[in-house]
Amino acid sequence: MLLHITNKKDRLAVLGMIILLLLTFIAILAPYIAPYDPVELNLTQRLLSPSIKHLLGTDSVGRDILSRIIYGTRISLMIAVIVVIIEVFFGVVVGTAAGYFGRAVDEIIMRLADILLAFPGIILALVIAGLLGSSIMNLIIALTSVGWVRYARVVRGSILSIKKEGFIESARAIGCSNLRIASRHILPNIISPVIVLATLNMGTIIISIAGLSFLGLGVQPPTPEWGIMLNEGKPFMESAPHLMIFPGLMIMITVLAFNFLGDGLRDILDMRINDIVEY
Amino acid sequence: MSLLDIVNLNISFATRAGVVQASDEVSFKIRKGEALCLIGESGCGKSIVALGIMRLLPGNARISGKIFFNGRDLLSLHKKAMRKMRGRDIAMIFEQPAGCLNPVLSVGNQIAEAVKIHENCSGKISRQRAVDLMALVGIPCPCKRYSQYPYEFSGGMAQRVMIAMALASHPSLLIADEPTTSLDVTIQAQIIELLKNLVSQFNTSLLLITHDLGVAAQMCDSVVVMYAGGIIEKGRMSDVFKNPGHPYTQALLKAASGKEPASVKGSVPELTRLPDGCRFHPRCELSQDICRKIMPQMKKGVKCHIQKKT
Amino acid sequence: MVKFIAGRLALAVLIMLGSAILSFSILTLAPGNAAEAILSAERADDPQLAEVESFMERHGLNNSRLIRLSQWLHMLSKGNFGISLRTGEPVAEEFRARFPATFELAASSMALAIIIALPFGVISAVKQNSILDNVIRFVALWGVSMPNFWLGLLLILCFGVILGWFPTYGSGSIVHLILPTITLGTSMTAILMRLQRASMLEVLNENYIRTARAKGLHEVLVIGKHAFKNTLIPVVTIIGMQFAHLLSGVVIVEQVFAWPGIGHFLVDSINARDYPVIQGFVLIIAFFFVLSNLIVDILYAFLDPRIRYGRTQ
Numbered sequence A: 001m002l003l004h005i006t007n008k009k010d011r012l013a014v015l016g017m018i019i020l021l022l023l024t025f026i027a028i029l030a031p032y033i034a035p036y037d038p039v040e041l042n043l044t045q046r047l048l049s050p051s052i053k054h055l056l057g058t059d060s061v062g063r064d065i066l067s068r069i070i071y072g073t074r075i076s077l078m079i080a081v082i083v084v085i086i087e088v089f090f091g092v093v094v095g096t097a098a099g100y101f102g103r104a105v106d107e108i109i110m111r112l113a114d115i116l117l118a119f120p121g122i123i124l125a126l127v128i129a130g131l132l133g134s135s136i137m138n139l140i141i142a143l144t145s146v147g148w149v150r151y152a153r154v155v156r157g158s159i160l161s162i163k164k165e166g167f168i169e170s171a172r173a174i175g176c177s178n179l180r181i182a183s184r185h186i187l188p189n190i191i192s193p194v195i196v197l198a199t200l201n202m203g204t205i206i207i208s209i210a211g212l213s214f215l216g217l218g219v220q221p222p223t224p225e226w227g228i229m230l231n232e233g234k235p236f237m238e239s240a241p242h243l244m245i246f247p248g249l250m251i252m253i254t255v256l257a258f259n260f261l262g263d264g265l266r267d268i269l270d271m272r273i274n275d276i277v278e279y
Numbered sequence B: 001m002s003l004l005d006i007v008n009l010n011i012s013f014a015t016r017a018g019v020v021q022a023s024d025e026v027s028f029k030i031r032k033g034e035a036l037c038l039i040g041e042s043g044c045g046k047s048i049v050a051l052g053i054m055r056l057l058p059g060n061a062r063i064s065g066k067i068f069f070n071g072r073d074l075l076s077l078h079k080k081a082m083r084k085m086r087g088r089d090i091a092m093i094f095e096q097p098a099g100c101l102n103p104v105l106s107v108g109n110q111i112a113e114a115v116k117i118h119e120n121c122s123g124k125i126s127r128q129r130a131v132d133l134m135a136l137v138g139i140p141c142p143c144k145r146y147s148q149y150p151y152e153f154s155g156g157m158a159q160r161v162m163i164a165m166a167l168a169s170h171p172s173l174l175i176a177d178e179p180t181t182s183l184d185v186t187i188q189a190q191i192i193e194l195l196k197n198l199v200s201q202f203n204t205s206l207l208l209i210t211h212d213l214g215v216a217a218q219m220c221d222s223v224v225v226m227y228a229g230g231i232i233e234k235g236r237m238s239d240v241f242k243n244p245g246h247p248y249t250q251a252l253l254k255a256a257s258g259k260e261p262a263s264v265k266g267s268v269p270e271l272t273r274l275p276d277g278c279r280f281h282p283r284c285e286l287s288q289d290i291c292r293k294i295m296p297q298m299k300k301g302v303k304c305h306i307q308k309k310t
Numbered sequence C: 001m002v003k004f005i006a007g008r009l010a011l012a013v014l015i016m017l018g019s020a021i022l023s024f025s026i027l028t029l030a031p032g033n034a035a036e037a038i039l040s041a042e043r044a045d046d047p048q049l050a051e052v053e054s055f056m057e058r059h060g061l062n063n064s065r066l067i068r069l070s071q072w073l074h075m076l077s078k079g080n081f082g083i084s085l086r087t088g089e090p091v092a093e094e095f096r097a098r099f100p101a102t103f104e105l106a107a108s109s110m111a112l113a114i115i116i117a118l119p120f121g122v123i124s125a126v127k128q129n130s131i132l133d134n135v136i137r138f139v140a141l142w143g144v145s146m147p148n149f150w151l152g153l154l155l156i157l158c159f160g161v162i163l164g165w166f167p168t169y170g171s172g173s174i175v176h177l178i179l180p181t182i183t184l185g186t187s188m189t190a191i192l193m194r195l196q197r198a199s200m201l202e203v204l205n206e207n208y209i210r211t212a213r214a215k216g217l218h219e220v221l222v223i224g225k226h227a228f229k230n231t232l233i234p235v236v237t238i239i240g241m242q243f244a245h246l247l248s249g250v251v252i253v254e255q256v257f258a259w260p261g262i263g264h265f266l267v268d269s270i271n272a273r274d275y276p277v278i279q280g281f282v283l284i285i286a287f288f289f290v291l292s293n294l295i296v297d298i299l300y301a302f303l304d305p306r307i308r309y310g311r312t313q
Helices: A008-028 A065-101 A103-118 A121-132 A136-165 A167-173 A178-214 A226-236 A242-268 B046-054 B079-085 B107-119 B123-136 B142-146 B155-166 B185-202 B213-219 B237-242 B247-257 B289-293 C002-029 C034-042 C049-058 C065-077 C091-126 C131-145 C148-162 C174-204 C207-214 C219-257 C262-271 C275-303 C305-310
Strands: B004-015 B018-030 B035-039 B061-069 B090-093 B173-177 B205-210 B222-227 B230-236
Touching (some): A008 A065, A065 A103, A065 A136, A121 A136, A121 A178, A121 C219, A121 C262, A136 A167, A167 A178, A226 A242, B035 B046, B046 B061, B046 B173, B090 B155, B107 B123, B107 B155, B185 B213, B205 B213, B213 B237, B213 B247, B222 B237, B230 B237, C091 C174, C148 C219, C219 C262, C262 C275
Parallel strands (some): B035 B205, B090 B173, B173 B205
Antiparallel strands (some): B004 B061, B222 B230
16 A cells, blocks of 8 residues: 555655554553653652653653653553444444445434434533543543444445445345355445544544543543643643643644544545545 | 648646657648548547647646647747637637536526627626527527526537537637537537538638547548547548548548448557557558558658558 | 425424434433432532432432423423523523623634635645645644644643733633634634645536636636635535534633633533533534534525526426
């Protein structure tokens, strides 16, 4: 897929890929590269500016910001990946059912999807997270309960266009089973739009995780998480702006990397922008 | 003096697959009132030459040579001067007329706009002129049809609209690029008839681009045959059709007459990978060594080493 | 066209009904006891069982789900969203008091997005692959990737704290509106800009654009009249769809700027488990989604003659 790295967009995609690989390493190796314990308080070292000892400074209770950001990468990426996997699973199952069986099944599922999409995802997630209580588990439930709908739509769309081409009919005519048709004929066709959507979606999910945590409705302190760090840094904006600058920067870089990659993939896999626009 | 005199026109495109030479040293002339047709298989560069004359090629095109129109070289004109010539002096109609009309503007509005661009008249007058033009090209109930939208027009009617739009300022040259290709056979005949009448009525010169030899024979005085971006034969219509010089023209005519299997053997080479020597030699039954090595020169209207015009 | 609009209206009513049931069920299925939450929020210690029960009795929380659902729908049909458990005021009143501030913010962000995104999207497409296009595209991608809560904090830091040009919280004047508008409008601008560029590029490849040029039409009119009008169809859709989403983005931005709108109120109510308020909010968002979609449909009819006349003939 990345063989033809000739134009600018492809280069941005590669840049995004490199950043993401780096972030993945940071997430996996967090305990080995973080200089300090991310949750250990040290009240004698409060609100220190960046220095050799604390590269990104310390927060209001003396925790090392760099270490917290490193562990935060772990939390954010982990939650986002879990959310995407669950969303893709439900989206593909429901979307395939709707597209494949058509008629009443399709009609019912798609009307339900319309209604679900009527709620801006973040609000529903907010309400769910708020009601179920704040925990990582509930955050995942809140995000996935709305997120799968878009995958279902994209999958249904590609299946309908495959159906139009008629080779499902011919596969059925020569006696292929439903399962075989699905795995040999349908899956390969839906995989690229799903990958592109998932990549772009990762960025949105990371913002949502941080946003909900920022509001106190997602991951709970003292867990090192970027949104929480922003929230905790907010009161010290005047005296110690680095508390809120670095975690935000990290969110932005991560999301940008996913968008670089997603945009590039969309071009490489030659999909029209109208099919997948981030709303 | 010729109305249009194209001299050594080269047009190429830089693409990812390589440089595409869509027009290679193309030269021909059209006199005032003459109808010339450019024939050849699809993909041989006919439409590119036409768009080159209009200077409406995409941004990655490179163009060189001379295109004299009434003695002025169009390629050296300033952008603004060229824009003023479009529609007023040279007009163009296209294949698939339905897609050539703007779906969100009323048909009459689009014709009136063509009137207004070059005549600077009031809205009322341009509207009246548009209705007259619609009547002229045989659109029934023009007043009612004026405010309708392109989706309400059939292919044939849409092409009539295009013709009305093209003739709005009585251009001295009309370029018609496969004007009937996408239409039903019966409609084709009507459109050809209409074009023929209007062209002679206004004494407009016509550059007809087609792969349909029947249409060409009906409408045109002279003919230019293109193959893989270059001209391989040109001359008066009656001469060429009666006594074709180039093996490719002979094959085309045979194919069209239906006496032989319907097509010319093989296919047009990719414009990025043209063969050495005569471009037609891989498909030519008469080809010899010289054909594979040396590009033949145009002699007496035929570009061939073997066949000579008698 | 009347038939077309009627069909859309019917769908809208259906979606509203679905939303009402959905918003009701989310809340009843949720664990945790509202009465307990409210009472313990009011006082420092845990409430007595008797107190909880009498509270539930008073607010009808003991009835079966079906009865409560039908009561809920009946209330809604009269425009009654219930009473806020926290403030004791009617939910509709609470929203009415706060809605203007939110609407002001959402509308100004939308205006900002449209004013910036449409022209720059067009320029970006017309000058495809130029330096300007690359800059615009990069800015748009950045805008999509920027978390609005962080952007808000940065703007406060830069223009409020360091430069001191704008107030950092509160509402009431144009000066107060500027930073929140930029914060909320940035991602919307970026999305619209990308869409405007993409649809312009698509339209510029259409044959009717070649026709317009072949007529000798000035390039400004080719782009501004022939192409732009065609790009509006997808762009207007997204503008409409985004408006409801904008109202939800408001939640975070209002929190950052202490903006006294419904988003701020919602977060407080979520923390207090104020069920009627949360339900009301979900419905309001759904209502705006449906409303903006209806407006989009009607606008469509103006923009696309196929829809305007198609159904009446």
